[in-house]
Amino acid sequence: GAVVSQHPSWVICKSGTSVKIECRSLDFQATTMFWYRQFPKQSLMLMATSNEGSKATYEQGVEKDKFLINHASLTLSTLTVTSAHPEDSSFYICSAFSGSHTGELFFGEGSRLTVL
Amino acid sequence: GENVEQHPSTLSVQEGDSAVIKCTYSDSASNYFPWYKQELGKRPQLIIDIRSNVGEKKDQRIAVTLNKTAKHFSLHITETQPEDSAVYFCAALSPGYSTLTFGKGTMLLVSP
Numbered sequence: 001g002a003v004v005s006q007h008p009s010w011v012i013c014k015s016g017t018s019v020k021i022e023c024r025s026l027d028f029q030a031t032t033m034f035w036y037r038q039f040p041k042q043s044l045m046l047m048a049t050s051n052e053g054s055k056a057t058y059e060q061g062v063e064k065d066k067f068l069i070n071h072a073s074l075t076l077s078t079l080t081v082t083s084a085h086p087e088d089s090s091f092y093i094c095s096a097f098s099g100s101h102t103g104e105l106f107f108g109e110g111s112r113l114t115v116l
Numbered sequence: 117g118e119n120v121e122q123h124p125s126t127l128s129v130q131e132g133d134s135a136v137i138k139c140t141y142s143d144s145a146s147n148y149f150p151w152y153k154q155e156l157g158k159r160p161q162l163i164i165d166i167r168s169n170v171g172e173k174k175d176q177r178i179a180v181t182l183n184k185t186a187k188h189f190s191l192h193i194t195e196t197q198p199e200d201s202a203v204y205f206c207a208a209l210s211p212g213y214s215t216l217t218f219g220k221g222t223m224l225l226v227s228p
Contacts, residue, residue: 034215043205043220044160093159095215104150105207105216107159 002098006108023094029074030096122219139206
């Protein structure tokens with residue numbers, strides 16, 4: 001099946017720094033990618049929809065200036081957590097539908113962010 | 117928008133027993149219902165899915181049923197094994213939205 005790869009898997013940073021997470025579709029082109037956030041023992045909460053070549057669409061309550069999304073190519077979307085604070089610590093997962101859009105959503109491995 | 121409710125939030129069974137997780141959805145236009153299994157710290161993995169033109173689908177020990185009239189669908193796992201222990205998420209895809217709406221998840225614990 002389609003493969004979505006995410007990097008880094010783990011990141012620890014100091015408060016106030018920015019962290020970039022990459023999401024790549026390895027064997028298909030993804031005009032749209034999705035970024036989710038998952039707190040411990042909770043469900044996947046959609047943060048934003050990343051659209052290739054255009055601005056991302058953010059869900060209500062998600063600060064677009066805080067979580068910068070760039071989808072510069074059909075295989076790469078990046079999420080940058082700017083001026084990170086401890087409350088931003090979470091598991092971030094990207095996903096994309098395969099090119100054939102069978103409806104199956106493929107997930108990246110996830111990135112665990114810890115802000116000290 | 118679409119709203120997906122999932123129950124129970126936790127489910128403990130003995131090895132060999134069956135487990136059933138139920139979900140309801142709100143948008144009658146939703147037409148795709150996948151189930152994901154997520155182990156701790158890992159990405160969700162699709163285990164089975166069903167489309168709105170089908171009432172039941174089975175894959176070895178796993179089955180999913182869909183009742184479009186009642187707008188609910190269920191995951192059935194038979195002969196459970198300890199390695200089935202994980203968090204399971206149901207989801208629904210509505211044509212009006214670009215991505216899936218997930219339920220809150222069910223933590224399944226299978227005791228040996």
